[in-house]
Amino acid sequence: MASRYAExxxxxxxxxxxxxxxxxxxxxxxxxxxEAFDGSSGQYGRWFPDWECxxxxxxxxxxxxGGRADQPALIYDSPITGTAATYSYKDLxxxxxxxxxxxxxxxxxxxxxxxxxxxxxxxxAMAMLACARLGAxxxxxxxxxxxxxxxxxxxxxxxxxxxxxxxxxEPGRVIAYxxxxxxxxxxxxxxxxACFVVQRPQQVADLVEGRDHDLGLLMEAAFSAGRTVDCATxxxxxxxxxxxxxxxxxxPKGVVRDNGGHMVALKWSMSNLYDIKPGEVFxxxxxxxxxxxxxYIVYAPLLHGCTTIVFEGKPVGTPDAGVFWRxxxxxxxxxxxxxxxxxxxxxxxxxxxxxxxxxxxxxxxALFLAGExxxxxxxNWAADQLQVPIIDHWWQTETGWCIVGNPLGLGxxxxxxxxxxxxxxxxxxxxxxxxxHPLPANTLGNIVIKLPLPPxxxxxxxxxxxxxxxxxxxxxxxxYKTSDAGVIDDDGYLSIMSRTDDIIxxxxxxxxxxxxxxxxxxxxxxxxxxVIGIADQLKGQLPCGFVVLKAGVNRPHEEIEAELxxxxxxxxxxxxxxxxxxxxxxxxxTRSGKILRGTMRQIADGESYKMPATIDDPAILDEIFGxxxxxxxxxxx
Ligand code: COA
Ligand code: AMP
Numbered sequence: 001m002a003s004r005y006a007e008x009x010x011x012x013x014x015x016x017x018x019x020x021x022x023x024x025x026x027x028x029x030x031x032x033x034x035e036a037f038d039g040s041s042g043q044y045g046r047w048f049p050d051w052e053c054x055x056x057x058x059x060x061x062x063x064x065x066g067g068r069a070d071q072p073a074l075i076y077d078s079p080i081t082g083t084a085a086t087y088s089y090k091d092l093x094x095x096x097x098x099x100x101x102x103x104x105x106x107x108x109x110x111x112x113x114x115x116x117x118x119x120x121x122x123x124x125a126m127a128m129l130a131c132a133r134l135g136a137x138x139x140x141x142x143x144x145x146x147x148x149x150x151x152x153x154x155x156x157x158x159x160x161x162x163x164x165x166x167x168x169x170e171p172g173r174v175i176a177y178x179x180x181x182x183x184x185x186x187x188x189x190x191x192x193x194a195c196f197v198v199q200r201p202q203q204v205a206d207l208v209e210g211r212d213h214d215l216g217l218l219m220e221a222a223f224s225a226g227r228t229v230d231c232a233t234x235x236x237x238x239x240x241x242x243x244x245x246x247x248x249x250x251x252p253k254g255v256v257r258d259n260g261g262h263m264v265a266l267k268w269s270m271s272n273l274y275d276i277k278p279g280e281v282f283x284x285x286x287x288x289x290x291x292x293x294x295x296y297i298v299y300a301p302l303l304h305g306c307t308t309i310v311f312e313g314k315p316v317g318t319p320d321a322g323v324f325w326r327x328x329x330x331x332x333x334x335x336x337x338x339x340x341x342x343x344x345x346x347x348x349x350x351x352x353x354x355x356x357x358x359x360x361x362x363x364x365x366a367l368f369l370a371g372e373x374x375x376x377x378x379x380n381w382a383a384d385q386l387q388v389p390i391i392d393h394w395w396q397t398e399t400g401w402c403i404v405g406n407p408l409g410l411g412x413x414x415x416x417x418x419x420x421x422x423x424x425x426x427x428x429x430x431x432x433x434x435x436x437h438p439l440p441a442n443t444l445g446n447i448v449i450k451l452p453l454p455p456x457x458x459x460x461x462x463x464x465x466x467x468x469x470x471x472x473x474x475x476x477x478x479x480y481k482t483s484d485a486g487v488i489d490d491d492g493y494l495s496i497m498s499r500t501d502d503i504i505x506x507x508x509x510x511x512x513x514x515x516x517x518x519x520x521x522x523x524x525x526x527x528x529x530x531v532i533g534i535a536d537q538l539k540g541q542l543p544c545g546f547v548v549l550k551a552g553v554n555r556p557h558e559e560i561e562a563e564l565x566x567x568x569x570x571x572x573x574x575x576x577x578x579x580x581x582x583x584x585x586x587x588x589x590t591r592s593g594k595i596l597r598g599t600m601r602q603i604a605d606g607e608s609y610k611m612p613a614t615i616d617d618p619a620i621l622d623e624i625f626g627x628x629x630x631x632x633x634x635x636x637x
Pocket of ligand 2: 245291369370371372373374392393394395396397398420482483484496498499505508509510
């Protein structure tokens with residue numbers, strides 16, 4: 001079948017407002033309007049300006065009313081605890097109402113912020129949906145972040161409450177969440193009124209009298225009493241959630257997602273991009289703490305009437321590299337969405353796909369990859385093993401859904417290895433030089449998106465309109481700056497080459513080297529430092545810190561380096577995967593004092609590099625090369 005991509009993209013280009021107004025017919029609105037877009041409000045206009053809706057209603061109630069009450073909505077599969085559970089749409093609605101009742105009893109309502117700090121348990125999705133039901137704004141914080149990161153988010157979002165679990169479980173260790181939450185609340189200036197804790201048997205938390213509540217008990221009482229809570233009517237432009245993502249400094253950016261545009265875009269993507277039908281099982285093996293988890297574990301599958309999977313485990317080691325295939329075959333998964341790093345991990349353990357062969361994958365149709373570059377080697381291996389389309393697609397926390405992909409639902413386009421394919425309707429993607437001039441095909445430059453961004457993308461940053469403008473809109477007027485660099489070829493296929501800022505991508509997790517440098521600089525022995533991301537076969541990139549010690553510090557370097565590793569783990573969290581600090585005499589700089597991080601990375605990755613013309617002292621690069629060699633880095637060069 002010829003792909004309908006070109007005509008669909010063109011129909012959006014011809015009449016963008018009409019395109020999204022038609023897509024909006026898939027959503028149940030409390031009130032719809034004549035205009036799909038108001039170009040005069042917000043930073044670049046707002047989608048569905050006077051429209052009103054409720055996201056939880058569209059995810060749950062309408063499916064229960066429409067005949068899906070008994071269909072599984074959420075399957076919890078937790079190989080790490082050896083437990084599993086299935087919730088039908090009716091079950092999920094009842095539990096979400098019970099949780100919403102508990103929150104409402106504690107004064108939480110429209111516009112209030114609620115931080116959710118939870119592992120991959122069903123209550124995490126219920127908490128998000130309960131907030132959506134009340135019109136409260138959730139902000140999920142990934143469990144791998146430490147207390148300090150949580151405190152930063154508490155101060156920025158000023159939540160009325162925190163919803164948490166007593167612990168998360170990582171292979172070989174139980175992570176008590178409550179001490180992290182208590183430490184974060186101690187550190188933050190804003191103090192939430194209440195903390196609701198799901199007590200897990202692996203580690204029960206001590207509750208602070210007057211502030212903390214046993215959420216399980218309260219929910220059970222509300223559930224047994226058959227409590228119901230009406231869906232709050234919110235404006236389509238009201239925030240559904242804030243999701244903090246790494247910026248160039250230690251202060252994360254609070255990406256705001258609205259209610260209406262978000263639903264329209266996600267619903268559109270399920271049929272047209274992912275080629276999924278209501279009633280089918282869609283599995284995003286990510287975490288609710290990341291944007292992929294927000295969009296494709298919770299909201300999109302439920303908006304579309306699918307069954308979603310909350311998987312608490314790892315691609316390897318829980319118990320083995322066959323667990324993805326077990327989940328796909330046991331739950332009849334039609335499509336899987338994950339990060340390439342998960343496949344690199346599986347391939348390393350099971351290169352010949354022996355474990356895969358043990359499972360019936362006959363109903364499995366497609367694998368979608370995002371979050372980091374999908375290296376052709378991994379893509380080819382996955383394609384050989386699975387014999388289904390492997391679809392790389394590119395997006396960002398900021399956009400909330402795919403920018404460039406291969407729309408299976410419109411008919412698959414030919415795959416070019418290394419390219420996530422073509423822009424989705426809504427995105428006019430262009431390549432500009434640093435001065436903002438359009439570049440010809442096949443020329444590397446800044447990837448930008450012509451404004452307005454489509455529905456679903458961030459309208460602004462939480463409480464930071466100016467930062468939003470400065471970070472995304474100021475450099476290339478009329479465009480959104482993605483901070484990715486890449487090329488578009490003669491067929492309109494995009495390839496992502498690198499970031500243009502100091503963000504690195506570790507195991508599909510987006511991290512700021514600037515934030516790590518801020519932490520290293522707080523160590524009393526450190527005079528200056530630079531953190532770079534170096535290539536890693538499994539995780540894509542790993543952070544590596546270079547430190548210059550203050551004059552007169554004569555403690556063993558290994559001792560200080562170990563303290564630095566601990567410091568980053570304690571301040572940012574284990575997810576930073578910061579395990580390598582190297583002491584050097586000097587850092588290579590330009591004559592104006594800028595640290596040559598790019599050149600250091602090229603040396604570490606064994607890439608050829610040109611001696612920067614502005615370098616202050618070329619001998620320092622040799623010293624850095626020597627220091628890396630001693631640690632087994634700096635491949636060939
Ligand atoms: N809570 C607490 N700690 C967590 C955590 C969580 N939710 N998630 C990860 N961590 C810890 C890990 O235990 C690890 O700790 P360690 O240094 O003591 O070993 C550290 O953070 C780094 O985690 P990660 O980089 O994820 O590595 P890993 O060794 O645990 O697993 C992979 C490696 C490749 C299997 C894993 O990264 C993976 O499955 N990634 C999938 C990527 C993904 O989901 N991306 C989301 C976007 S689609
Ligand atoms: P995040 O906001 O965590 O989703 O990270 C977004 C960043 O991850 C992008 O700006 C890219 O640098 C990178 N990224 C995401 N998907 C891809 C992809 N398919 N190919 C290459 N890089 C990607």
